Amino acid sequence: MPPVYALALSLLVTAPLLAPGYLLLRDAVSTPRSYLSDAALGLSEAAPRALPQDFAVAMASQVLDGGIVVKALLVAGLWLAGWGAARLAATVLPDAGVPGRCVAVTVAIWNPYVAERLLQGHWSLLVGYGALPWVAATVLRLRDGSGGWWPLPFWIALAGLTPTGALLATAVALVGVCAPGAGRRRWQVVAATLAALLVTAAPWLVAAAVSKSLAATVSGSMASGVAVFAARAEPGLGTLGSLAGLGGIWNAEAVPDSRTGLFAVVATLALLAVVAVGATVAVRRPAAVPLLVLAVAAVVFPALMATGPGLAAVEAIVRVLPGLGVLRDGQKWVALAVPGYAVAAAGVVVALRGRVPVAAVGAVSCALLVAVLPDLAYGVGNRMVAVRYPAGWSAAADIVNADPRPVAVLPPDSMRQFDWAGSAPVLDPLPRWVRADVLSTGDLNVAGTTVPGEGGRARAVQELVMDGASARQLADAGVGWVVVEADGSALDLPVAYRDDDLAVYRVGGDATSSPHRTLLIAVHVAWLALLAGSGLAGCVTLWRTSGAKIAVPLRRRLRRGPDQT
Template sequence: MAPAYALALTVAVTAPLLQPGYLLLRDAVSTPRSYLTDAALGLTQAAPRALPQDFLVALVSTVVDGGVVVKALLILGLWLAGWGAARLVADVLQAGVAGQCVAVTIAIWNPYVAERLLQGHWSLLVGYGCLPWVAVSMLSLRAGSPRAAAPKLHSSRQSASRRLLECNFGGVAAVVFWVALAGLTPTGLMLAATIALTCALAPGAGRPRWWCAAVGMVAALAAALPWLVATAVAPGWAAADAGQKAGVEAFAARAEPGLGTLGSLAGLGGIWNADAVPASRTTPFAIVSTAVLLAIVAVGVPLLVRRRVPVPLLVLAVVAVVAPALMATGPGLLAVEAVIGAVPGLGVLRDGQKWVALAMPAYALAGAATVLTLRSRIPTLATGAVCCAVLIATLPDLAWGVGGRVTPVDYPPGWSAAAAVINADPATVAVLPVDSMRRFAWAPGAPVLDPLPRWLRADVLSTGDLTIAGTTVLGEGARAREVQQMLTSGADRDELAAAGVGWVVVEGSGVRLALPESYRDENLTVYRVGGHSPSSAHRGVVIAAHSVWLAALGVGLLGMLVARRRSRRAHGREQEVDRPQAGDQ
């Protein structure tokens, strides 16, 4: 029942994405095909923020259209969030269908999901969907064995030991798989690792805390290898910390009407980009939405405290709300700037609101606990139905792609033609206009990152500069910035070729260059320059690191399936033993 309900809610949110087309919305960029360029492997000056998602999409898009891959992963992530929340409350609280459905609703139907959809953070939402599964897996190791695997009185000691070993094997495999899947993006991995370590602190009679924590850390390290190795072998971006420090204030959590920063975060909202917010959260109605969510959560908290096992997740939820709020204060901004200045690679910390995802498992547990708390006075089905209904009603515009704002679009035919010209002779590409974000007439709505870097075999120079509320936050693309200055100052073909530029692409029709044209239509012009830049010498080691991540994903999944099959066989054998035989009276 709960998985089906989770799927129904997921479809209600993502239904527009079931149509043909490509997701192009702010940071979400999908193309028919992607390639293992140096940029896709994190071997440029830019921080490796999109690893290993670009690696995976490049591999899978060789057999499946890249637009389908991205949309499928996004839908899968939301479904996993709801289904995992139901599984978590079933295991920890033994909650029935009503409690599970409330947990599903909290996990899927909330401002965090809406705002990250509008920001285009599809891979982050995949990691978000893995969080309750990480909690389930780690808590099963701490508990020793799930309820279904508890040995019966007549079972032999050897059989009980075997079952415990199989449970541990399945739990470890599950932790490895879910942490690796969450690791599609560095932020998702950091979220999953935090949940794993937090659940390792939970009380239990199973594996010791240090052992569970070690499993979580080893799984996280394997999943982090792609961007750790890329950071080590291509550290040029690390010196460009000025833009990251300047962007700290721009990326801080934002107060919503009538709530303040802390209240917005407690309601799972407060993203830095005011344009990536559902309409209902831009008015005082946000107070009602937040009050409903927090009321449902608050009623169940005392029961969670008494159960003890969820307490570490409750503490983490408080930290996940309070810490980003503190980071948005004056002293907090200075502290984050100091941290990034000391370790530029920690620029990922700037977007404080995304860490609120860590509160979701505890919120889901508390929502289910509310149903259990009130069952002595109100039927569980009635409580569950009311809670689900009011959660949905107070965020009505999450439905249908956040009010129709998350919908696929089609590329004009010229994009395929232009890509084919460059892919026939891949060489470094410079692009005009200079902005990293684009607005296309054929893709109405919000701006989007330039799709070319993910469509071409060649590396595309990009500065990564963003303009937020009139303030330009510099990216790490120093070389791209230099080449763009050459283009805007009228550099000739020989100068550009000497700088390693092979092609120049002008998006739009407002600029004409004195260079040989290879393709032109109303949307794009491709100029041939003829320069070449050598590929990174570190491609092999970075691909090997990605292979470790892919192996962790595959081995973890295989281990889970094997453990599940063994568990079912053991259960079947027990039923045979328990079945009365002829003459047993």
């Protein structure tokens, strides 16, 4: 029942994406095909934020359309979040039964965090989010001796589609280790967790080391965006209240309409009421205590990071250790509260048992949580839909792919505004659609403030293009193609393709590939082997367990003989 309910909620949220087309919304970019360019392997000027995600999609899109791959992973991430929350509730509060597990499913899927991250386009982060309750349940089962090892590396590797996901999963695992138990020792679970993290993090750690992309950020490009990406207070709640309600994303435009007014207060109170009532039961279960403590910390610390002293501290840390630029978006760490919230919410049926039928408590709680965030349904109020690329994009990609040389792109910003893709801006799709490396500055304009990226070379090349440099000058700078998107500007360069949406200019320059490609492919393959290997081990274990459950009663029946049955 809970897995089916979780799937139903997930499909209700993502319904518009089930239509043909591609997810193209802010940071979410899907294309028919992706390739293992240097950028997809993290061998570019930009910090390796999308590893091993880009590698995984590039490999999968050789078999399936890339749009299907991304949409399937997004739906799977939400489904796993709900199903995992039910599994976690069953591990910690078995007496909550199916009604309590369904409440946990609702909290994990139907909340502002999911809505805001969908609108921001963070589909791969939501895959990692979906793995968190499974990580918590796995560690608790290891501690009490009822579970095996294989799920731990699998869920950490799956969460590790992005660096943030890997860190979130590791944090949940290390906190879960604090739970009491007579099973696996704490040091063993910690060692296994860190080993899985090392393999999972290797793609972006190695990419950052060999490309020196993090060294380029020491000048302050990472630190300059700390204030811009801090958690944001919602109407009537303040920053702490917004985060406690699992909201407060930095981008005010990536917020469901129901959270833009004082109704956000009602919604937050409803969520916290369910969690608080259930927490009175959950806090008495030793296995739940570490997760509840983590939930409180996951709300309080991002709130502190959004204060003046907190912003100064984060900025100082990022200037000294640029690799910790992942801390800038403080609200995304609120995901760490969800396992604790799910367990506490499941406890509401236990807390009210004896006074109200448990089925009624479960049904009312689920209905209440859905009712206070009505516009999460159907693609967050139909703001997340499948779109189709104009034919010219495919034609332009084919031209570049036939002769994959470095590409310079205009306009200079990383975000684009396409009439055919809706009203929200979107990251440039071109870098994920061509074999060639696309020179991108990584500059981001947020509410009139430009947060500079790490693409120094791309910035210099774009300035050459905008200053009217000749084809010879651009070729000498290592540019093979110039693509102009969206703004319709015409350049005095040889035209290879042009339509109303974009223009492709042939320049002819070239640049050598990174000498570290083989190394980066190897560490990505190691991550994939960890994911696939642990997943296969799990399938074998489940098959043997299921076979044993069937075989034992059968043997007993055969021993009794047909006349004794």
